[in-house]
Amino acid sequence: MRDDLPHFASAVGDPVAAADGGPGCLTCSDALTAMRVLEIDRPRELAVCVTEGGDRCTVDTALIGTVSRGEVLLVQAGTALTREGG
Amino acid sequence: MRFVDEFRDAGLGRALAEEIRALIEPGRTYKLMEVCGGHTHTIYRYGIDDLLPGGVELVHGPGCPVCVLPMGRVDLAIAIAHESGVIMTCFGDMLRVPGSRGSLLDAKARGADVRIVYSPLDALGIARANPDREVVFFAIGFETTAPSTALTLRRARADGIENFSCVCNHVTIVPPLQALLESPDLQIDGFVGPGHVATVVGGRPFEFIPAEHGRPFVISGFEPVDVLQSIQMLIAQLAGGRCEVENQYRRVVSWEGNPRALEVMGEVFEVRDDFEWRGLGFIPRSALRLSGSYERLDAERRFDVVAARVADPPACQCGDVLRGAIKPWECRVFGTACTPEKPIGTCMVSPEGACAAYYNYGRYAREGALV
Numbered sequence: 001m002r003d004d005l006p007h008f009a010s011a012v013g014d015p016v017a018a019a020d021g022g023p024g025c026l027t028c029s030d031a032l033t034a035m036r037v038l039e040i041d042r043p044r045e046l047a048v049c050v051t052e053g054g055d056r057c058t059v060d061t062a063l064i065g066t067v068s069r070g071e072v073l074l075v076q077a078g079t080a081l082t083r084e085g086g
Numbered sequence: 087m088r089f090v091d092e093f094r095d096a097g098l099g100r101a102l103a104e105e106i107r108a109l110i111e112p113g114r115t116y117k118l119m120e121v122c123g124g125h126t127h128t129i130y131r132y133g134i135d136d137l138l139p140g141g142v143e144l145v146h147g148p149g150c151p152v153c154v155l156p157m158g159r160v161d162l163a164i165a166i167a168h169e170s171g172v173i174m175t176c177f178g179d180m181l182r183v184p185g186s187r188g189s190l191l192d193a194k195a196r197g198a199d200v201r202i203v204y205s206p207l208d209a210l211g212i213a214r215a216n217p218d219r220e221v222v223f224f225a226i227g228f229e230t231t232a233p234s235t236a237l238t239l240r241r242a243r244a245d246g247i248e249n250f251s252c253v254c255n256h257v258t259i260v261p262p263l264q265a266l267l268e269s270p271d272l273q274i275d276g277f278v279g280p281g282h283v284a285t286v287v288g289g290r291p292f293e294f295i296p297a298e299h300g301r302p303f304v305i306s307g308f309e310p311v312d313v314l315q316s317i318q319m320l321i322a323q324l325a326g327g328r329c330e331v332e333n334q335y336r337r338v339v340s341w342e343g344n345p346r347a348l349e350v351m352g353e354v355f356e357v358r359d360d361f362e363w364r365g366l367g368f369i370p371r372s373a374l375r376l377s378g379s380y381e382r383l384d385a386e387r388r389f390d391v392v393a394a395r396v397a398d399p400p401a402c403q404c405g406d407v408l409r410g411a412i413k414p415w416e417c418r419v420f421g422t423a424c425t426p427e428k429p430i431g432t433c434m435v436s437p438e439g440a441c442a443a444y445y446n447y448g449r450y451a452r453e454g455a456l457v
Binding site: 032060074076077078079 | 124177204205206207208227230231233234237238282285286308337338339344346347350438
C-alpha cells in the first residue's frame with residue numbers, strides 16, 4: 001500500500017471505478033450510492049438528487065418519509081433506502 | 087465526503103490489521119466468508135487481502151445477484167424480448183449475462199428492442215412514453231433492490247399502466263446462507279454480513295446463524311475500513327469465545343431494517359416454493375414472485391413462455407466458486423477462455439462477481455498476487 005495518498009491506494013486498473021466513480025455495480029448489486037437532495041416533489045414522493053460525481057437523477061423517496069434539501073440519501077436503483085448517518 | 091473519507095483512511099486500516107494480527111491464535115486458520123459481491127470488490131480494489139495475516143482466509147459468498155442467476159432465466163428474458171411489440175428493459179450488467187443461446191445483448195443485435203435502465207422507474211417511464219408497446223422490466227437483485235421494483239409495480243397499478251410488466255428474479259439472502267450452513271463440507275468460521283440487504287431486513291433474520299450454527303456474523307459496510315473492522319470484530323468474537331450478530335454498519339443499518347420497504351415488499355411479492363441458484367441448485371423458499379393481486383403485471387403469466395432448466399457449460403466452475411470450494415484462479419477457464427470481455431460464467435460478468443474482481447485486480451494466482 002502506498003503512503004503518499006490520503007486514502008487507500010486503489011489497485012492497478014479499475015475499469016469499474018473509472019466508469020461510474022465508485023466500486024461495483026450500482027444497479028442490481030447490493031450497492032447503495034450516496035446522493036444529495038437538490039429538489040423535492042413531496043406529493044409524488046420524488047426528489048432530484050446528485051451524486052458526488054455530479055450525476056443527477058430522480059429518486060423515489062417513498063420508503064424513507066420526508067426528506068430535506070441538502071440531506072444525503074443512500075440510493076439503490078433509483079430508490080432511497082435510508083439516510084446517511086442513520 | 088462525510089462517511090466515506092474516514093472509512094478509506096490508510097492509517098486506520100493498518101491499525102485494524104495490527105489488531106487482527108494481535109488477536110489471532112498462532113497456527114490457527116480463520117476462514118471467513120464475505121457474503122456480498124460488493125465486499126469482494128472492496129477487498130481486491132483496496133488490497134485488504136494483503137493486509138491480513140496468513141492465517142486469515144477470505145472466502146467469497148453467493149451475494150452477487152447476477153452471478154447466481156441460472157441460464158434458463160436469461161433464456162426466458164430473451165424469449166420475451168423477441169415477442170412482437172416488446173421493449174425489454176434491464177440493468178446494464180444483465181445485458182452480457184450468457185444464456186444457453188446468447189445474451190440479451192446478442193438478442194438486441196438480432197433485432198430485439200432491449201434497453202438499459204438505471205431504475206425500475208425508468209422502465210415505467212418507457213411504458214408511459216410507448217403506450218402501443220409492451221414494456222417488460224427484468225427485475226433482479228436481493229432485498230436491497232426488491233423494494234424498488236415493488237414500489238414501481240405499485241405505482242404502475244395505481245396509475246393504471248396496462249402495458250408494463252415484470253419478470254421477477256428477486257432472491258432472498260437467508261435461504262442460500264442456510265443451505266451453505268447445512269452443507270456437510272462447510273468450513274466457514276464466520277461471516278462478513280450483507281450491509282445493504284440489512285438496510286432493508288435489519289439484523290434479526292441473521293440471528294439463527296450464531297444461535298443454530300455457532301458461527302459469528304458481523305453486518306458490514308463496504309468501505310475498506312468497514313471490511314477490516316468487521317474482520318477484526320469476527321476474530322475478536324472467535325478469540326473471546328463469543329458468537330453473535332454484531333452490526334459494524336450502524337451508521338446505515340438499524341436492527342429493525344426499513345419497515346416501509348418490508349411492507350411494500352409484503353404487498354407486492356410472495357415467496358416462491360423454490361428457485362434455482364446457479365451453483366447451489368434449487369433452494370426452497372429462496373425467491374420472490376408477484377403476489378396474486380399483482381399477477382396482471384407478471385410477465386411470466388402475461389407471455390406464453392416457460393423458464394427451462396439449462397445446465398451450465400461443462401468448463402465453467404462458477405458453482406464451485408459460489409460455494410467457496412475453489413478460488414477463481416483455480417477454475418480451469420479463468421483468464422483464458424473466460425474473461426470479462428468474453429465471459430463463460432456469470433461470476434466473470436458482473437463487476438461484483440468474484441472472478442471479475444480477481445481478474446480486474448490482477449489476482450491471476452496466489453503466487454502472482456499484485457498490489
